[in-house]
Amino acid sequence: MLTELIKNSKKIVIKIGSNTLANEDGSICRDFLQNLSKQVHTLVEEGKQVVIVSSGARIAGVATLGRWMRKEDMHYKQALCSIGQVELMDAYRRVFEDHHIHIGQMLLTRDDFCDRNRTLNIRNTLFTLVDEGVVPIINENDTVSVEEIKIGDNDTLAALTANLWNADLLILFSDIDGVYDKNPKIHKDAELVERVRDIEGLLATIEVGEVNSFGTGGIATKIEAAKTVNNYGIPMILTNGKKEDILLKLINGVEKATVFEGMKR
Ligand code: ADP
Numbered sequence: 001m002l003t004e005l006i007k008n009s010k011k012i013v014i015k016i017g018s019n020t021l022a023n024e025d026g027s028i029c030r031d032f033l034q035n036l037s038k039q040v041h042t043l044v045e046e047g048k049q050v051v052i053v054s055s056g057a058r059i060a061g062v063a064t065l066g067r068w069m070r071k072e073d074m075h076y077k078q079a080l081c082s083i084g085q086v087e088l089m090d091a092y093r094r095v096f097e098d099h100h101i102h103i104g105q106m107l108l109t110r111d112d113f114c115d116r117n118r119t120l121n122i123r124n125t126l127f128t129l130v131d132e133g134v135v136p137i138i139n140e141n142d143t144v145s146v147e148e149i150k151i152g153d154n155d156t157l158a159a160l161t162a163n164l165w166n167a168d169l170l171i172l173f174s175d176i177d178g179v180y181d182k183n184p185k186i187h188k189d190a191e192l193v194e195r196v197r198d199i200e201g202l203l204a205t206i207e208v209g210e211v212n213s214f215g216t217g218g219i220a221t222k223i224e225a226a227k228t229v230n231n232y233g234i235p236m237i238l239t240n241g242k243k244e245d246i247l248l249k250l251i252n253g254v255e256k257a258t259v260f261e262g263m264k265r
Helices: 002-007 030-045 057-065 074-097 110-114 116-131 154-165 199-205 219-230 246-251
Strands: 011-016 049-054 103-108 135-140 169-174 236-240 258-260
Touching (some): 002 236, 011 154, 030 049, 049 074, 074 103, 110 116, 116 135, 135 154, 154 169, 154 219, 169 219, 219 236
Parallel strands (some): 049 135, 103 135, 169 236
């Protein structure tokens, strides 16, 4: 099932969560990025197109400056993201350079998905980059997005991007193997749900844990993201991006994940 799904998908959006990207101390995990670029390179060699949606600007900002961690003031948070975004893209650029792949940055806001003209421009840029062999790396434009107009989490941003680009598959990288019947970080006996056809049915049977320490994301927004793309007939995989060569392992059937199957187009 997973093998076929990934093999048959040409246009793939991969979302990287902060927990996946960062080490315990908040610094950017170079090993993870190196392995990610290697896997993306393999996919591209097989004729696939990849768009990345990446969190981690704030965490990279904190790691770079070593202060402002506890500042709650909006402007400080935005300033941290502004500093961290540069670090983040620098880290991506270095690892992709090893595979002779160029990257392009796209910073988006909620408005960009509501305004027809902007949406069209984003689509065109996205298609141009990808057609030219560039890997676009998308993040929310935190310096202009105040709370009221924010998309708020990159699970949603990744789902909106997948719909906008008409992707064949959305893959969310997190630090757990998929959706469990209860939070696996707390309950050792939590069981992985491998296939989801009915999202409302799933929500009625599992315990949804709280949002993460950044106050964003959590498993709830991942399930919402699945709903958003499934409505467009795009399937979604939630998997543990922290595991080395995870995409290749999923293709080879040696690792498990959750597949939100969606409707056939
Ligand atoms: P990311 O930074 O990768 O976006 P989040 O921390 O936002 O990840 O969300 C993933 C976390 O959600 C997991 O690490 C897990 O602790 C928590 N969680 C809560 N309930 C569940 C559940 N039922 N199944 C899986 N994970 C859950």
